[in-house]
Amino acid sequence: MNSILEYFSSLNPMTFLSQLPGNIAQGIIWGLMALGLFITFRLLNFADLTVDGSFATGGAVTAIMIINGSPAWLAALVAVVAGILAGLVTGFLHTGLGIPDILSGILTQIALYSINLNIMGKANLPVSYRNYDLILSASNIKMAILIGLIFAAVIIGLMYWFFGTEMGSTIRSTGSNPDMSKAQGININVAKVIALALSNGVVALSGCLFAQYQGFADINMGRGAIVIGLAAVIIGMVIGDAIFRKKSNFIIKLIFVVIGGILYYIAMGIVLWLKMPTDDTKLFTAVIVALFLAVPNLKEMSKNSFKKAAKRNVKNVKMEAKKTDA
Amino acid sequence: MLEIKDVYKTFNPGTINEKMALRGVELKLNDGDFCTVIGGNGAGKSTMLNSIAGTWPVDNGMILIDGQDVSGLPEHKRASLLGRVFQDPRMGTVADMGIDENLAIAARRGKRRGLAWGVTNAEREKYRELLKQFDLGLENRMTAKVGLLSGGQRQAVTLLMATIKKPKVLLLDEHTAALDPKTAAKVLELSDKIISENNLTALMVTHNMNDAITHGNRLIMMNDGKIILDISGEEKKKLTVATLLAKFKEVSGSSLANDRMLLDS
Ligand SMILES: Nc1ncnc2c1ncn2[C@@H]1O[C@H](COP(=O)(O)OP(=O)(O)O)[C@@H](O)[C@H]1O
Ligand SMILES: [Mg+2]
Numbered sequence: 001m002n003s004i005l006e007y008f009s010s011l012n013p014m015t016f017l018s019q020l021p022g023n024i025a026q027g028i029i030w031g032l033m034a035l036g037l038f039i040t041f042r043l044l045n046f047a048d049l050t051v052d053g054s055f056a057t058g059g060a061v062t063a064i065m066i067i068n069g070s071p072a073w074l075a076a077l078v079a080v081v082a083g084i085l086a087g088l089v090t091g092f093l094h095t096g097l098g099i100p101d102i103l104s105g106i107l108t109q110i111a112l113y114s115i116n117l118n119i120m121g122k123a124n125l126p127v128s129y130r131n132y133d134l135i136l137s138a139s140n141i142k143m144a145i146l147i148g149l150i151f152a153a154v155i156i157g158l159m160y161w162f163f164g165t166e167m168g169s170t171i172r173s174t175g176s177n178p179d180m181s182k183a184q185g186i187n188i189n190v191a192k193v194i195a196l197a198l199s200n201g202v203v204a205l206s207g208c209l210f211a212q213y214q215g216f217a218d219i220n221m222g223r224g225a226i227v228i229g230l231a232a233v234i235i236g237m238v239i240g241d242a243i244f245r246k247k248s249n250f251i252i253k254l255i256f257v258v259i260g261g262i263l264y265y266i267a268m269g270i271v272l273w274l275k276m277p278t279d280d281t282k283l284f285t286a287v288i289v290a291l292f293l294a295v296p297n298l299k300e301m302s303k304n305s306f307k308k309a310a311k312r313n314v315k316n317v318k319m320e321a322k323k324t325d326a
Numbered sequence: 327m328l329e330i331k332d333v334y335k336t337f338n339p340g341t342i343n344e345k346m347a348l349r350g351v352e353l354k355l356n357d358g359d360f361c362t363v364i365g366g367n368g369a370g371k372s373t374m375l376n377s378i379a380g381t382w383p384v385d386n387g388m389i390l391i392d393g394q395d396v397s398g399l400p401e402h403k404r405a406s407l408l409g410r411v412f413q414d415p416r417m418g419t420v421a422d423m424g425i426d427e428n429l430a431i432a433a434r435r436g437k438r439r440g441l442a443w444g445v446t447n448a449e450r451e452k453y454r455e456l457l458k459q460f461d462l463g464l465e466n467r468m469t470a471k472v473g474l475l476s477g478g479q480r481q482a483v484t485l486l487m488a489t490i491k492k493p494k495v496l497l498l499d500e501h502t503a504a505l506d507p508k509t510a511a512k513v514l515e516l517s518d519k520i521i522s523e524n525n526l527t528a529l530m531v532t533h534n535m536n537d538a539i540t541h542g543n544r545l546i547m548m549n550d551g552k553i554i555l556d557i558s559g560e561e562k563k564k565l566t567v568a569t570l571l572a573k574f575k576e577v578s579g580s581s582l583a584n585d586r587m588l589l590d591s
Contacts, residue, residue, distance in 0.1 A: 162441075164443060164444050165440070165441045165442060165443060165444055166430075166434060166439035166440055166441070166442055166443070166444050167439050167440060167441060168444065169423075169427060169430070169431055169439070169444035169445075170431075170439055172420070172422075172423060173420045173423065173431055176420050176421060176422055176423070177417075177419070177420045177421070179412075179417060180417060180418055180419060180420060181402075181420075181431075182401045182402050182405070183379065183401065183405055183408075183410045183418070184405055184431050184432050184434075184435050184487070185402050185403075185405030185406055185434075185435040185436050185437075186402055186405075186431075186439070187402050188402070
């Protein structure tokens with residue numbers, strides 16, 4: 001009893017509040033990653049596991065380039081190109097060699113582990129704001145939030161534009177009806193490759209910003225990125241749909257993906273604030289994602305279940321019996 | 327003009343599920359021919375249409391559209407020559423895109439798709455006018471997601487998509503079979519109208535013998551992967567279900583054992 005009281009009195013709301021800005025900044029950066037994932041997961045209907053690798057590639061390229069004297073903006077540009085290349089590889093494995101989507105992504109991801117090690121030369125590369133001019137860093141969180149938001153706004157704007165174009169439309173139609181797309185003269189393989197390339201470019205940009213934010217690139221920084229990204233996409237979609245219902249449109253969806261990232265990191269902040277062991281945060285993430293993924297299905301099942309049908313009939317039979325008694 | 331020469335197609339060759347679905351199909355459609363296709367379940371009607379569309383390569387033979395052999399082209403490269411409507415209303419449209427966006431995708435068949443807008447306001451106006459003729463109220467729901475439409479409305483949109491860029495050949499595969507009788511009649515009437523107004527060359531598979539007789543200027547019957555009857559001109563105009571059944575028996579040596587066909591006719 002005493003220990004529980006002790007536990008609660010040791011939780012200082014101020015600590016949580018003081019950590020909130022940091023959570024928001026990280027949430028925005030991961031929100032960018034989720035925007036990339038949105039392209040493959042939602043629009044193309046392709047579970048792309050490349051992202052765990054391409055996120056780290058973005059960080060690795062950024063760190064090594066900045067350390068070697070390149071300006072941070074150039075490093076970011078090259079990081080995006082590296083991510084695009086990673087996406088092209090997955091695209092080729094899938095469309096060119098006929099390897100199933102999930103496996104194609106896993107193969108690229110594994111290959112990237114070695115490539116990322118080669119890029120960095122070792123497993124961890126520090127890039128401190130003390131030594132280099134960075135785009136953003138955790139040393140100035142307000143600024144990091146602002147810059148993160150600018151990046152998010154630009155990416156959202158670009159995505160809104162691109163997916164409204166003829167080429168962008170081919171990606172959306174390929175994702176939701178490949179047969180119809182072929183019948184309308186769309187080369188669905190090309191559409192898939194473009195989507196994978198763009199998605200991983202955005203993911204690598206997110207990795208680039210995250211490495212600068214935390215002050216180092218690490219070979220494992222992308223581990224589980226797909227799940228965090230999915231968490232952001234799904235939390236954002238569920239909440240966006242709940243608020244806007246049928247009025248939701250494409251740009252609102254994109255904005256809510258970033259909001260999903262922020263909410264996810266705030267939830268993470270709460271978990272850490274409650275002093276749950278840090279080792280368990282991945283478990284927590286998996287549970288969150290499983291819950292949010294399950295929501296639409298559970299809703300459907302509760303509307304449409306055998307148990308319900310059985311109960312209804314039992315009830316009806318009883319009512320009939322009562323009537324005949326009376 | 328469409329020419330099919332000695333086309334063969336076997337599914338799952340060398341396995342226990344091997345099925346020779348087309349066995350030397352020969353067909354020549356003249357420009358403006360509207361040809362209905364009948365035949366029992368599994369006769370190879372859909373397989374013939376799929377081989378024209380290029381769903382997969384055929385094992386033997388040639389398919390010529392306007393004199394050009396297309397049998398070496400993948401589906402998306404033939405698409406500019408063809409318009410298709412499938413049986414399942416969900417097949418021909420993208421559910422989570424607007425009516426306007428679906429039509430715009432179809433209007434760009436055979437064109438390079440770049441970074442221009444996927445659908446422009448000028449186009450929307452054009453589509454609105456086209457949809458008005460359908461009299462389904464779709465012209466006021468241009469940006470509504472196609473997934474919200476009924477089966478008949480979706481099939482009407484697919485029909486417009488298939489013909490918005492005049493195809494060399496229009497392929498209709500039991501495109502009214504999934505609709506209730508009233509809607510089916512309406513969609514069939516629309517098909518007739520579009521085909522005659524644009525003087526399209528068309529192949530229409532149907533399991534309804536009456537429809538096959540009353541529509542088009544030509545009728546073919548398939549059985550066991552081959553075309554066994556080809557009726558056109560005055561003979562087609564005089565055709566009745568009874569004569570058709572008798573002819574089938576005469577040509578194939580068995581009676582048409584297809585309940586669905588008999589019931590519907
Ligand atoms: N993709 C396929 N794979 C294997 N068998 C197929 C395939 N498509 C059609 N078939 C078989 O080929 C035969 C002809 O089918 P189909 O052309 O669909 O007949 P229908 O005249 O009823 O449209 C059937 O026996 C069918 O089972
Ligand atoms: Mg069929």
